[in-house]
Amino acid sequence: MHLLSASCVCALLITAALLHRVSGSEIVGLYGETLEIPCNNGAIKADDVLLTKWKYDGGDLLVKNKDQNVSITATDEYKGRVSLAANSSLLLSAAKLTDQRTFTCMMVSSSDIKEYPVSVEINKMPSSLEISDKAEELEIGKRTKLGTCVAQDANPAAEITWLKNNERLVADEKGISIQASVQVDPVTGLSTTSSVLEYSAKKEDTNAKFTCISQHKGLTSSPVSFNITYSTENIVLQVIAQEPLVEGDNVTLKCEADGNPAPTSFMFHLKGEVMKVENSDTYTITNVSRDNSGEYKCSLIDDPTMEATKEVSVKYLDINLSPSGTIVKKAGETLDLTLQIDASEDSKVSWTKDNVKLDKEPKFTKVIFSESGRYECEVTMGLLSRKASFELVVEGAPVISKLIKQRGEDGKHKVLICEAEGSPKPAVSWSINGTSLDESPFVNGKITHKITVVPTANLTVSCTVSNEFGTDSKAINVSSLFEDVRVDKQDTLEDGDQTKLVVGVVVGLLVATVVIGLAYFVYMKKSKQGSWKTGEKESGSSEEEKKLEEKVEENSQKAEV
The missing domain is CATH 2.60.40.10 (Immunoglobulins)
Structure with a gap:
């Protein structure tokens, strides 16, 4: 009896001496899922483990001896929920909040006994x-x-x-x-x-x-x-129309207001007339005129003080050009032109004649043939424009404005040109037969006619133009082509003689200059020799030298000319 007690005490002393408690770890598991609680994390090799036991503060859970099956020792709620994994971890099924405690794993080897406490926390997301x-x-x-x-x-x-x-x-x-x-x-x-x-x-x-x-x-x-x-705090009136808004167009007034719920019905104030519009925020005015210009308003039905205003301006541009259409005038008559403009804003006027822009408005004090044509005025006001036009026809007896002659490019014929103004279109005739080159188009009462002639003698040629209002004629002297050739040759000979004369004069002056220079040189030489012999002063010789020098310079200037 005493010997048995002594052996038990000795075993307990040996166990206490060998037991080592490792510092605890913590794990977090999810509510309702299987929780794996690790043991030693491989600190002791599996082959060295003689015994593995899991426990908690309420008692033992399971034990496993080496080379033996696991023995479940739990008798409480854990009896059916615990098992041992191959790596000695404790498997705890259907985790719940009461599992939030410390579980301890004890491992016994031949040389050591270690305990591994693990603190468990169970988390659950909100359902x-x-x-x-x-x-x-x-x-x-x-x-x-x-x-x-x-x-x-x-x-x-x-x-x-x-x-x-x-x-x-x-x-x-x-x-x-x-x-x-x-x-x-x-x-x-x-x-x-x-x-x-x-x-x-x-x-x-x-x-x-x-x-x-x-x-x-x-x-x-x-x-x-x-x-x-929230209540309405702001209200806006919009004008929806083409730009520019002109007479005949439609214009839509749209009232917008904030607030929630936003208003859906409004009162539209149309220049003294009030229109109630329900379940709509727009009101349309059709076929507007200049009389529709003015201030417009919209307001809330339940709060007339909450209103918005907008100015509507209907643009208009009316013009009246007098006279218009086709206007026939006699040359020299007066044409009074009147352009009346009725516009909502300032406008600009431009004129064209036969599609060519004019610098200013045309004035017709005494119409002339060249003023015939189509005149058009364009009045613009912003994007709005209006046009009006008239056709001016100036009639009268024809008048020859130019009659000239030109030598042909080959020098073997002459070109006669007759220009005339008149309307209706005048007929052109010549006093001699020639080859007609061309006749220009009849534009603005003007016509040009050309013929070619080969005159063998000096003659006078006349051009005649006529229409239903009268006739005009002019004449021009045309010299013979042969006479022109003789004049040209004579001019050439005279030019040659004049050239020879000028050359002869220049050569003569040069020779005279050389001769005078030599004489002066000889004279000066002899004068100096006489002075040396007598010892007389050379004042007289100096005066003679000056005179000779002046003559030489004068002859030199003549030679240069």
Whole structure:
């Protein structure tokens, strides 16, 4: 008996001496799922393990001796929930909140005994995240309960955040109030969090998206929007019409107002007349005239003081050109032109004659043939324009304005040109027969006629033009082609003789200059010799030298000419 007690005491002393408790670790499991609790994490090789045992503060759970099957020793709720994994981890099925405790793994080897405590935490996401008790509408400036966000059955208790358009809302106790509360289920121990948002809406919150989120893996509720109601603060009247708005067009008046709900019926004030339009924001005036110009208004039916105004301007441009159509005048007569303009704004006037722009308005004090043509005036006012035109025909007896002669390019014929003005178109005739080159188009009462002739003698040629109002004739002297040739030759000979004469004069002057120079040289030589012999002064010789020098210069100038 004493020997047995002594051996047990000795075994306990040896076990206590060998036992080492390793510092604990923590793991997090998910509610309702199988939880794997690790043992030693490979610190002891599996072949060295003689015994493995799992326990908790309420008793043993299971034990496994080397080369033997696992023995479940638990007798409480864990009896049917625990098992051992191949790596000696404890498998705990259907994890629940009561499993949040410390489980210890003990491993016995031939040389050591170690314990590995593991602290277990069980988390659970909320089963749902929803916004309930939602407000039907929000009124601007009034703090109203927007809704309650509920996160049910979570562990730990959910922390709820409110978002507006994905931006976090922070309670300020003025326009935003957030109150949270937590309830714990006495059976499951799970927590349900409720968060109430009170919010003072603004106009820009129309169509805003409100959501709430939980910290559990970013769990987010479905977004909700609220109808923001507010009274009309602004009203605008639009004029919808073509630009520019001219007589005969249609114009639509459109009244727009803010507010929620926005007004759908309006009063339109049409220059003293009031039209009530229900379930529409537009009113159309058809076939407008200049009398429709003026100020227009629209207002709310239930609040006439809330109104908007707009000025409507109907553009108009009327012109009257007198005379018009085709105007026939005799040359020298006067044409009075009148252009009347009736316009809603300042206008600009431009004129063209036969599609060529004129610098100024045409004036017809005494009409002439060249002023015949089509005249058009264009009056513009912004994008609006009007045109009017007339055709001026100037009639009268023809008049020859030019009769000239030209030598042909080959020098073997002459070209006679006769230009005349008159209307109707005058007929052209010549006093001699010739070859007709061409006749210009009859434009603005003007015509040009050309013929070619080969005169063998000097002669006088006349051009005659005529129409129903009269006749005009002019003559021109035309010399013979042979006479022209003789004159040209004589001019050539005279030019040659004059050239020879000039050359002869120049050569003679040069020779005379040389002779005088030599004589002067000889004279000066002899004069100097006489002076040396007698010793007389050379004052007389100096005067003679000056005279000779002047003669030489004079002859030199003549030679240069």
